[in-house]
Amino acid sequence: MTRTATLDPQTTAVINRLNHLAGQKPELAEPIAFYQAALPLLRQAQAGVEPFALPLETARNKLAAGIPLLLGEDLPLDPDRTRDLFSRLCRVVEEVGRPARSSKNGWGLFSRGQPDSAKLLQQAHNGNEAALRAAAAGQIRRAVEQKQLHLLPIWSALAVGDYFLIEQTTRDLKLEAELLRTLAQTSLKPALRAWAAGFKGKVDLNEWRRGQCPVCGSPAALAEIQGKEGARHLRCGMCGADWSYPRLKCAFCAHENYRSLGYLTVEGEEEKYSLQTCDACRHYLKVVVTFEPTPVDLLPVEDLATLHLDLIAAERGYSR
Ligand SMILES: [Zn+2]
Numbered sequence: 001m002t003r004t005a006t007l008d009p010q011t012t013a014v015i016n017r018l019n020h021l022a023g024q025k026p027e028l029a030e031p032i033a034f035y036q037a038a039l040p041l042l043r044q045a046q047a048g049v050e051p052f053a054l055p056l057e058t059a060r061n062k063l064a065a066g067i068p069l070l071l072g073e074d075l076p077l078d079p080d081r082t083r084d085l086f087s088r089l090c091r092v093v094e095e096v097g098r099p100a101r102s103s104k105n106g107w108g109l110f111s112r113g114q115p116d117s118a119k120l121l122q123q124a125h126n127g128n129e130a131a132l133r134a135a136a137a138g139q140i141r142r143a144v145e146q147k148q149l150h151l152l153p154i155w156s157a158l159a160v161g162d163y164f165l166i167e168q169t170t171r172d173l174k175l176e177a178e179l180l181r182t183l184a185q186t187s188l189k190p191a192l193r194a195w196a197a198g199f200k201g202k203v204d205l206n207e208w209r210r211g212q213c214p215v216c217g218s219p220a221a222l223a224e225i226q227g228k229e230g231a232r233h234l235r236c237g238m239c240g241a242d243w244s245y246p247r248l249k250c251a252f253c254a255h256e257n258y259r260s261l262g263y264l265t266v267e268g269e270e271e272k273y274s275l276q277t278c279d280a281c282r283h284y285l286k287v288v289v290t291f292e293p294t295p296v297d298l299l300p301v302e303d304l305a306t307l308h309l310d311l312i313a314a315e316r317g318y319s320r
């Protein structure tokens with residue numbers, strides 16, 4: 001793929017991993033194409049983020065009191081740059097869903113193997129959904145450009161886990177709520193990742209014993225069983241933070257009764273992936289066995305690679 005030629009080695013590694021995944025799972029064409037196009041934008045944006053630090057004493061006190069480090073702080077988020085990133089992400093969704101693109105697989109992802117009829121059907125179905133999403137992304141982008149949709153309150157609401165404002169705003173403006181939420185969250189990631197990286201090696205996150213992220217307060221995206229010792233860590237999909245958490249404890253309701261916690265695996269991948277389910281709160285978490293902590297840019301790739309586990313969990317009545 002020629003577009004990888006000018007990218008840094010880390011981005012290229014992620015894009016190669018995505019190409020490999022696309023060959024294995026054609027049904028993931030749309031999210032893979034989105035992430036391949038979005039990743040260089042996110043990395044570029046992260047490089048330009050204004051740093052944020054807390055006095056170590058304050059950081060320690062916040063963690064000891066159970067308050068995520070970034071919560072309640074006056075953060076140096078650059079609204080113009082973040083809005084610009086948001087618009088570019090909208091355009092990526094528009095581009096990925098353009099009919100010519102999806103029908104010809106214009107992202108160059110599927111050169112391997114002969115497509116069978118089931119795959120073709122799946123791709124046609126994906127094309128249709130992608131086209132709908134592209135139209136919805138265009139509406140959202142124009143609403144921002146025409147100053148009908150204001151992102152600052154949306155970002156502030158997301159920062160404290162308040163989704164009501166998004167629902168209300170999208171109802172009023174007839175926009176797609178789920179897509180707006182995803183794009184607004186994604187546009188915040190470069191800043192959150194830069195700030196989380198700034199705490200690394202300075203603030204010890206391992207004393208934190210909660211399921212939500214100690215840096216930005218988001219729910220854990222997945223669990224990792226790391227290294228030879230098999231220590232269990234939780235990972236944040238927003239800022240990339242990594243903190244230890246007991247194996248036999250639900251990351252959502254902190255329930256510790258082993259009888260309500262279950263593990264599900266798929267034959268052939270027991271060594272790598274599993275699901276931890278909790279019958280007390282009916283939530284689940286995907287568990288990945290890794291030698292080293294997964295680099296933050298690869299977390300969404302692990303998430304995509306294990307989409308079948310989300311389906312299994314949903315079939316059994318567990319939610320994320
Ligand atoms: Zn976080």
Ligand SMILES: [Zn+2]
Nearest residue numbers: 250253278281
């Ligand atoms: Zn639970």
